[in-house]
Amino acid sequence: MRNGTRLQSPRKTFLSALFCAAAGVLALASAPRTVHADGPAPAEPSITAVRSWSAPSNTRIVFDFSKGVDAVMPDSGAGRQLVVRVPASGLVLAPGVPRFLAVGDSAVDSVAVSAEPSGATFTLWLAPECTFRAFSLPATEDKPFRIVVDVTRVGAQDAENRRLASIAAAKRRDRVRLVYIDAGHGGDDTGARGPGGVYEKNVTLAVARELADQLNKVPGVRALLTRDADFFIPLRQRYKIAEQARADLFISIHCNSSRRRGSGSGTEVYFLSLKGASDAADRDLADIENAADLVGGVPPQAEDDVVGVLYNVRRNSALERSQLLAEELLDHIAADRRVESRGIKQAGFAVLKSVEFPSVLVETAFINNPREVKLLKDPEFQAALGRQLAAGVVSYFTKAGVQLGAPATPATPANPANPVTPPEGARGGGGGAGLR
Numbered sequence: 001m002r003n004g005t006r007l008q009s010p011r012k013t014f015l016s017a018l019f020c021a022a023a024g025v026l027a028l029a030s031a032p033r034t035v036h037a038d039g040p041a042p043a044e045p046s047i048t049a050v051r052s053w054s055a056p057s058n059t060r061i062v063f064d065f066s067k068g069v070d071a072v073m074p075d076s077g078a079g080r081q082l083v084v085r086v087p088a089s090g091l092v093l094a095p096g097v098p099r100f101l102a103v104g105d106s107a108v109d110s111v112a113v114s115a116e117p118s119g120a121t122f123t124l125w126l127a128p129e130c131t132f133r134a135f136s137l138p139a140t141e142d143k144p145f146r147i148v149v150d151v152t153r154v155g156a157q158d159a160e161n162r163r164l165a166s167i168a169a170a171k172r173r174d175r176v177r178l179v180y181i182d183a184g185h186g187g188d189d190t191g192a193r194g195p196g197g198v199y200e201k202n203v204t205l206a207v208a209r210e211l212a213d214q215l216n217k218v219p220g221v222r223a224l225l226t227r228d229a230d231f232f233i234p235l236r237q238r239y240k241i242a243e244q245a246r247a248d249l250f251i252s253i254h255c256n257s258s259r260r261r262g263s264g265s266g267t268e269v270y271f272l273s274l275k276g277a278s279d280a281a282d283r284d285l286a287d288i289e290n291a292a293d294l295v296g297g298v299p300p301q302a303e304d305d306v307v308g309v310l311y312n313v314r315r316n317s318a319l320e321r322s323q324l325l326a327e328e329l330l331d332h333i334a335a336d337r338r339v340e341s342r343g344i345k346q347a348g349f350a351v352l353k354s355v356e357f358p359s360v361l362v363e364t365a366f367i368n369n370p371r372e373v374k375l376l377k378d379p380e381f382q383a384a385l386g387r388q389l390a391a392g393v394v395s396y397f398t399k400a401g402v403q404l405g406a407p408a409t410p411a412t413p414a415n416p417a418n419p420v421t422p423p424e425g426a427r428g429g430g431g432g433a434g435l436r
């Protein structure tokens with residue numbers, strides 16, 4: 001909401017929120033609003049957590065509540081201080097919730113929590129030249145009511161664009177195939193949970209790192225991660241990152257859970273379906289994975305990039321190659337007899353909707369299955385998965401007729417955490433046949 005007008009965007013229905021005017025709390029901010037939680041606010045809610053996640057270009061602060069509350073806060077703005085007021089009488093801090101959170105990154109300095117009998121006040125001290133967006137998210141099956149503040153550094157998007165352009169330039173210069181590996185979920189979006197507090201988001205990152213390490217040992221291949229730490233990335237942004245870097249392949253890593261699908265075990269590899277899922281269970285799984293954006297507070301997209309007729313040829317080509325990639329990956333995972341193969345499947349996963357490269361989603365194993373969760377959290381199994389998937393990628397390149405030669409120039413260090421930056425004036429345009 002800006003200039004005090006009522007919000008008319010889809011976010012209004014998405015957040016089930018109503019807004020009203022209130023006293024200004026921050027210079028340069030848009031007019032504050034009151035966000036009403038779904039339904040009547042129950043008596044004596046409590047603040048159950050105050051957490052932060054630092055991503056390369058933004059920091060997310062999340063306040064968890066035991067019940068829905070009304071909040072008075074600006075919708076968006078800029079400045080050094082942001083105040084969020086929750087005028088709920090009897091609001092208390094749950095045991096163990098800190099009154100002060102030192103964040104100390106380049107977007108947020110710290111967060112203070114003041115709980116009084118008349119309500120709570122959250123004060124966020126921000127780094128210079130940052131903008132913020134504040135919103136609430138309703139409680140879901142396994143998520144509490146949350147107030148979320150995303151703080152973004154000014155110029156962060158420009159810096160990200162330069163970083164990805166430099167990766168693309170280095171790829172052309174070094175004549176390598178670029179594989180982007182996407183560790184599913186992250187930050188407040190934990191993904192599925194297994195017994196003993198095993199989170200899908202941590203398993204996916206561990207397996208993604210193993211796969212990247214293995215691929216970076218293959219001459220002519222470079223592997224990078226969409227995220228190399230614990231933070232949230234919207235689904236669409238995940239493949240957009242790979243597109244900007246001119247990736248040749250995209251592999252999203254996830255864990256399955258039978259809580260949402262009945263009893264289950266084993267590995268399955270998906271590629272995009274444009275006509276609907278292979279069966280109802282696969283559609284349910286795609287719905288669950290696609291809900292990551294809802295967990296993270298991203299409004300639903302009204303239309304897809306891939307529905308345009310102009311994309312048909314590229315889309316069909318990408319789908320054919322995606323199927324081949326899925327088959328090769330599953331064949332190699334199935335060689336490890338510890339986890340059964342559930343086959344190649346198709347469903348409408350939002351993260352697989354690029355037409356620029358083949359892309360697949362690997363449901364590694366069932367995180368709620370007592371036997372398989374032991375494997376998923378075992379570094380030896382994670383490394384084995386990385387080796388098997390890397391072998392599958394190499395096999396895919398072979399079957400797809402893609403030659404993997406040694407780099408034509410000395411390779412720049414391949415480090416997923418620190419993507420290469422080519423020197424100014426680095427050679428470009430020297431890629432081999434088919435290099436993008």
Ligand SMILES: [Zn+2]
Binds near residue numbers: 184191192200289
């Ligand atoms: Zn997942």
